[in-house]
Amino acid sequence: MIFPQGAANRTDPDAAAQVVYDAVIVGGGVAGSIIAHELSRAGQRVLIVEAGPAEDLTVAGYEDYLSRFYSATSKDNQSPFPGNPNAPMPRSTDARPIVPGQPDAASYLVQNGPYCTDTTYTRVLGGTTLHWEAKTPRMLPEDFDMASRFGQGLDWPVDYDELEPYYREAEREIGVSADVEDQTYLGITFPPGYVYPMRGIPLSYLDTVVGRGVDGTEVTLDGESHTLRVRPFAQGRNGIPNRGYDGGKGFVPTGAVSTHQVQEGERCQGNNNCVPLCPVQAKYHAGKTLAKALGNGVDIVTQAVAYKVHVDPVTGRVSHLEYKQYLDPSSPDHVTRTARGRIFVLAANAIENARLMLASGLRDRGGLMGRNLMDHAYLLSWALLPEIAGTMRGTVCTGGIIDLRSGSFRRQQAAFAIDIHNDGWGWATGSPYSDLHAIVDAQNKFGPALRHALVDQISRQLLLAYMIEVPPSPSNRVTVDPAYRDQLGNMRPVISFSVPDYTMRGIAYGRRLARRIFERLGAEDYTFYDPADYGYVTHEGQGYCIRGGNHLAGTHVMGTAPANSVVDSTMRSWEHENLYLAGGGSMPTIGTANVTLTLAALCYRSARRMVEQLRKEAAPLAVSAAH
């Protein structure tokens, strides 16, 4: 995929300030890139305002990210990316236990607690897809009406059937590898004859070992019986193109992005180093979509941090937005510039969208802006299998257990999906690095004995990661506070979050189920939740360490009316008819599906509405081009 050479810097910001764009989009991540591409395909003139560095996406630049990751001591999601105090990003290594009543303001996210999240998002071109795992399950039909079905959370103003065609568009763009027969479950439906763009990524050997113990296990919950089995996940990484795709036209995978022709990444190579970055770009990232949008002539200003959304007091429409453009990430020097458009799209992720809206001081009659912040709660359980199981082969996660994503039990407790981690205990313990240190330092081994010990230890590791539903809760929220600002003077997000009891009940159940699975596998349970851990939460006398999922959602939820929501079903603001708040923030619930595929589908649906609105409002609006 060719990224137009110089595109990251080609738009003259002074000239752009004189243009009334059809659409101004804040953020060059997956939501912004999809919308920019769709609007440009419809002939609309688009400007993207991107906070991250002004660098073209090139293979060499991507390899710089990789080198930084390889040499970093901490292998966290953000370690490939240079620090940027002008567009700071949260980092899992920032998380610290919160003392009640004392917000932790030491790093970018100001955390009020009581729960401290280690969730992250990435502020570079391509956004958080630069570190996502690329699992792409659809939400279940029942996830869209949680309130009316289970008395939990909120109902969506759209249902599964309405979103289904847009799921297919998202699956095309992301390039999803999966087989329909594996993904048809718990109410998920596909149109007759549909096949995914590429065939499913096969289960790993570890998955099959776990499957031997798990498949056929019956569990009873709320009087209902559920039969468990290990099945493959849909994945946003290139596999074998399905010849039957698109009515037999087939599918051509999108490989690596660069300013020159480069052939790489057309197929996953099955190594384990998928997160944060696939070394060959076989994993989708939004740069692939952004490159197409820029190729269509979309303008972009970079190192441009949106700062304030301005509203015409008479019409209620957004008139312009101001951004601070910095020349050097290390220096606070910047100029404040203006972007004008007929419609505005905030696509900066759930936390940054809310932060920008709140920092703009706009009227918020419903009082819902920033509320209902969601992320999946992850509970890790880890054990050592009695046999060598090939851990560290295959992509980070090829299979898992989805059978408890659905059920009447959702009236009382959270549903979950279980990931089998092919990368062993890494997430929980820092393995394999921690194994190496332990074997060298504590066991004094070297040479062949060290190699043997490493293989014996690591290739028997099993980590089950429970991705547990977190329902919307108005008290879980993003706010801003003039006391907390970043280097550019922009107000930082202040997070208040507690893990709902509903989720805790799912967590407690999940932990018991993990023990049972370990027993069936004859695996030795090594799970340990440290009370000093920042994510330590207790429930009915038991303690658990909860991790964030980087699946941010719900700060500007969609609904049927201004009283129950911030945006309508097309992610358009109820307050400002030419403002769209795009992305996970519009999701009223997140169910047990990683959010990217669903938010991408929502963006395709909204883009259609945006084009309709722009065409309907084709007559130029009375917006002055200069102050």
Add this chain to the structure above:
Amino acid sequence: MTEITPRITTLEQLHRYLYSALQLEHATIPPYLTALYSLHPETNSDARHILRVVAVEEMLHLSLAANVMNATGGSPDLTGPQFVPKYPAFLPDGEQDFKVDLAPFNEATLDTCLKIERPAKAPTEELRLVPRARSTRQLLAANPDDPSVQYYSIGEFYAEIERGLEYLHAEYRSEGRELFVGDPARQVTPEYFYSGGGEAIPVTDLESGLAALGLIAAQGEGLGGGIYDGEGELAHYYRFQQLRLEQYYQKGDEPGQPSGPPLSIDWNAVYPSLANATLANYPDGSELRAAAVDFNKSYAEFLGLLTRAYTGHPELLLEAVWEMFHIRDGMNRLLRNPLPGSPGTNAAPTFEMPTVAGGAGA
């Protein structure tokens, strides 16, 4: 236009030419891989990507040649004793021959890469065959029917096969016979192989056979004198030329005048491996000797795996991906280690295929 008498007039001749094509396509892979893995890790990104993609596409060409052979009832075999040439080996290049070394990436290696892929059109059809230079060295591709002559360029060699395929197809048709009688299940399809430009074209008839052969030639040297092939992919010659000119091509550029982003080469960030190393360079009983023997053995096994893939089990090409990581590791083990007694020189894989006990395939 004068009608040229085809030199391929029998199926046996066609299969001999296609076997030569397999040899030719394969013969470029060890040199390209040696140059590729001689680059220091995390350096020379530009050279690495170009060498890698060309090597991958040579593997595609190998599969395409196998498809044509299978489609016409032949049976590709990459395990014969002479299949892998002894390096340095010669490649036809018009009037003067040049040798292809197994060598680390350097200026001379880049020159060789450019020569291998150079677009070269014979001045006249009759000159497609040129006298072979007197040499005891092996040729990468010679006229299999007449070892005294060789082709002017790789493109000319494939033009001869295309002509032969058309001729035989017409001959068979006129006799009420079918040339393309191979089992379609033996074809390598895009499920089992794809790289950036060009798909694995399954060959079932004349049209697809010519398409497969045409793709090989166009990926190497461009289409109709242009720098891109029919799929808009930069031809190998121009990919390498970018390294010489230190600038990338982009759409619309003329040959020799790239206008894309600049690129750079760090000539020092290369392991100085011994050129055309042989097992004799490694003392008996040394670790390097063991590593080199191991590598040759695993490479021979890899060619065996490819042969099985090309003779009815194309799905084995998926497994071959893993084997290629194994080959990479085996090459790195040699290229990254100094050669004792030769300061400033590293070891290198020798690609000397072990003789199969009992002389199978002789």
